[in-house]
Amino acid sequence: MYTLSTPLLANGLHTRDGLTGSLYAPENTLISSPGITIMASMFTRSQVVRSIRKKPLALVGMAVLALLAYVFLFSSSSAPKLHSQKKYSYAKKSKGWLSQGNKDLRILTSMPKNHISHYDLNKLDVTEKGHVGEVLILTPMLKFLPEYWENLNKLTYDHKLISLGFIFPRTTEGDYAMKQLEKAIKTTQLSPKKFKKITLLRQDTPSLESQLEKDRHALAVQKERRLMMALARNSLVFTTISPSTLWVLWLDADIVETAPTLLEDLIAHQKPVLSANVYQRYTKDGKPSIRPYDFNNWVESEEGLRLAKEMGDDEIIVEGYSEIATYRPLMAHFYDENGEPNVEMPLDGVGGGAVLVNAEVHRDGAMFPSFPFYHLIETEGFAKMAKRLGYEVFGLPNYLVYHYNE
Secondary structure (H helix, E strand, O other), rough: EEOOOOOEOOOOOOOOOOOOEOOOOOEEEEEEEOEEEEEEEOOHHHHHHHHHHHHHHHHHHHHHHHHHHHHEEEEEEEEHHHHOOOOOOOOOOHHHHHHHOOHHHHHHOOOOHHOOOOHHHHHHHOOOOOOOOEEEEEOOOOOOHHHHHHHHHHHOOOOOHHHEEEOOOHHHHHHHOOOOOOHHHHHHOOOOOOOOOEEEEOOOOOOOOOOOOOOOOOOOHHHHHHHHHHHHHHHHHHHHHOOOOOEEEEEEOOOOOOOOOHHHHOOOOOEEEEEEEEEEEEEOOOOEEEOOOOOOOOOOHHHHHHHHHHHOOOOOOOOOOOOOOOOOOEEHHOOOOOOOOOOEEOEEEOOEEEEEEEEHHHOOOOOOOOOOOOOOOOHHHHHHHHHHHHEEEEEEEEEEEEEEEO
């Protein structure tokens, strides 16, 4: 006997209430109705017993298959419930969960909201007071000078908006400079005027063995030295700049005296690239005096263009050496003791003494070429690249910062 649970019976008749009808058929006969064809195969109990005795493994196999089918059906039905559960819960679970040093809690509390940080770089701006935008001060450091650090700590710009970045050569002198700076940082960061963030990097590129002033400024080593400095500067800026950085101040490690309002003064000009005039204090005839130091802030000249045109592809022009007379107007020579400090001077080349750069200039791709770029390299090449990108470059001939006198 074969029982078919359907409202449609073999003779094409429906039960009265549309529920279950019983279907009877002889062994191995076809039962047909419109849209349904069923083979009814009937076995007696004795036939089943004889089959099991002849093939006992078949019964075991059927039992195993039935067990696997059971496991599969029940495990798959519960799987969606498991996958639908959240891995982390952002709601406060209990005091116990908070007090057990839960690793997930430490991770979640340090994450930005929803694990995603949004920055609108078009809305980075400063007010007239100049204390809204975040500033990144970057310094390649060969030697630690306490005067440099003391001057940095005297800056009146809100230190909570200032991040610092340093890069050191992999030399004995570089190791010593980094250790000295680390000691100074520990003291500062425990004070109320601590900086927002400080990053120390080690160069992954070579550097000159001798860092004495007379050696590093020799004309013969300028191309090699400036190439190494360019690589270090690029590593430093592109490692430390953040989406919230509005201004980048390049400040040499031997700039030991600036106005405390240095950042406010430079930011007030709102220029893409702006360089201060680097001078040096010294004693002349027993009296204190000052003299120009950085000659890399200049305006292009016809002679400079002519020299560049006649040079080979790998040759560079370095300013401030009598052996390469470009006759470029140098900002260092335009200082007027009685002049207005805010007077601006358009430039074509800049040094790295004290240069404020809008972070957008770096984000747009302006870097320090470690190769001849229009026969310029490092900071002077950077100024050329910025101008090629459409940014203006300026200097302040009457705004002085002072270089350490060795």
